[in-house]
Amino acid sequence: MVEAEKRHTVTIEINGIRRTLEVESRKLPVHLIRDDLGLTGTHIGCDTSQCGACTVEIDGQATKSCTVLAVMADGASITTIEGVSPAGSPLDPVQTAFHEHHALQCGFCTSGMIMSVRQLLRAHPDPSEDDIRHGIAGNICRCTGYHNIVRAVESLVAKG
Incomplete structure (x- = not known):
């Protein structure tokens, strides 16, 4: 039993x-x-x-x-x-940057990627490209090649 x-x-x-x-x-x-x-x-x-x-x-x-x-x-x-960003609320800045920079394709990895980027930016408000790539290294994306994801994060850094 x-x-x-x-x-x-x-x-x-x-x-x-x-x-x-x-x-x-x-x-x-x-x-x-x-x-x-x-x-x-x-x-x-x-x-x-x-x-x-x-x-x-x-x-x-x-x-x-x-x-x-x-x-x-x-x-x-x-x-x-x-x-x-609960329903009816504006998008989080990271979500907006992903949208504006086409940092997603199929979208499967996007939620986890956004959570990792939020952590990265809290810990390192002015990350280099290498810091960004290291910060998302624990997230696999099979579609984007990461280029637009990195650009989206860089755009947030540029905005301050």
Whole structure:
């Protein structure tokens, strides 16, 4: 007989809304976000911390949400791409720059890329091109070749 998975109560603030949830011990935040909360802007690319498509901000730090357990996020504040600019709100400056510089094609990597760029700009408000490339190195984009993504970030730096 298979024993039921142990469940834990966690309290997490997601996009400014505090939620108390029952989660399995092994549940990853990416699955909690997508499957339990229906916030599908955070993508699952590899589930092995290789691609960065699942990047969210946990307590203000860009984090691949397939690398931690949801129980480890108890008490944390998580921002997903939906929380960056909620429906009806203006786009975040990083989102605007991506749009203006055509820094996306299929869009699968875009949410994770934007979360990583936000972290980069908080840590390094005046990054060089090498800093930008290093800052997005944990995110794989198979479509763009990264050129327009780098240009979008450079445009934000130029605007100050």
